[in-house]
Amino acid sequence: MFNIRPIQADEIAYFTSIGVSAEEAGAVQSYIERLLAHGSLRLEWCYVMEEEGHPIGRIAFWTMPTLEKPLMMVLLELPWEREDYLSVGTILLEKTMTIAQGYGADLMEYMLDSPPVAPHFQRYEEQRMNLLHHMDFHSTRNTNRFEWNGESQSILTSSHSLTFRTLPEVGDDAFIEAIQKVSAQTLDQRINEEREEACGAREHATLLFEELKEMEYAPDWWQLAYDEGEQLVGFVMPTKAPNFATIGYIGVVPEHRGHGYIDILLKQGTATLLQTGENLIRTDTDVSNFPMAQAFLRCGYTQFASRKEYSKKLGAK
Helix, strand or coil, X not given: CEEEEECCHHHHHHXXXXXXXXXXXXXXXXXXXHHHHHCCCCHHHEEEEEECCEEEEEEEXXXXXXXCCCCEEEEEECCCCCCCXXXXXXXXXXXXXXXXXXXXXXEEEEEEEECCCCCCCCCCHHHHXXXXXXXXXXXXXXXEEEEECCCCHHHHCCCCCXXXXXXXXXXXXXXXXXXXXXHCCCCCHHHHHHHHHCCCHHHHHHHHHHXXXXXXXXXXXXXXXECCCXXXXXXXXXXXXXXXXXXXXXXXXXXXXXXXXXXXXHHHHHHHHHCCCCCCEEEXXXXXXXXXXXXXXXXXXXEEEEEEXXXXXXXXX
């Protein structure tokens, strides 16, 4: 018999020790404590799975700090080496997905990184994908992940010929219009699918803008870029997550692509985050978006992983 239950306040170390080494457990615990402090995780959203009194699995739910419902499952661990891992995982996910629905979740996401990286340490990639497919999760996006972990001087001394105007200067509508223009010809699979599902391009741009505002940011970080003729070139929208800073969204409008403007925008967004005291920036781009990947590399970012993104509408078969 399995016992699946939420953890208590004094069981964080117990929870984090499942499925990882003692050294890795420290990194997982630090991650959990940051999420709890930022409101992206709650104790009642952290579950352990026990068999005859011994821990064999765990799962937690993540959300935006300003939201009340779970959005993503994280820190999933199971006895992946066992022959019955699929049936064990099905029991854990079926019960916890039902609980997540009770908290208001209508869509559940999962991100799978390869190779395993801190703080999730997602080993047994094939078994994880098998479980997701068995539970009717579908693939929504494949990305390459990049990080900036270097000196800021080369970024901060960059010169450019563009004029940047912040969100307070231009207003929400100008940003939504810019997002609509950039997203119309994006190479990002997920954005294309979301735009098709929305009632229109304007609605999709508005929803994406509001979604980005759920993350931590300052209005003057978000900037539109204009050329010398006052024509819109593109935008950059840096944000922060509890564990690292990121480039939330960036893009050049179609008519100005191919002229190196993406490099200027990326340097501007990177410098903005560095000036706030950040020293680690992580971001990703669709595997099909080769130009954006090359821009990250030119700017001094390094690729550290690839990511498969999955989602499932809860209640759907």
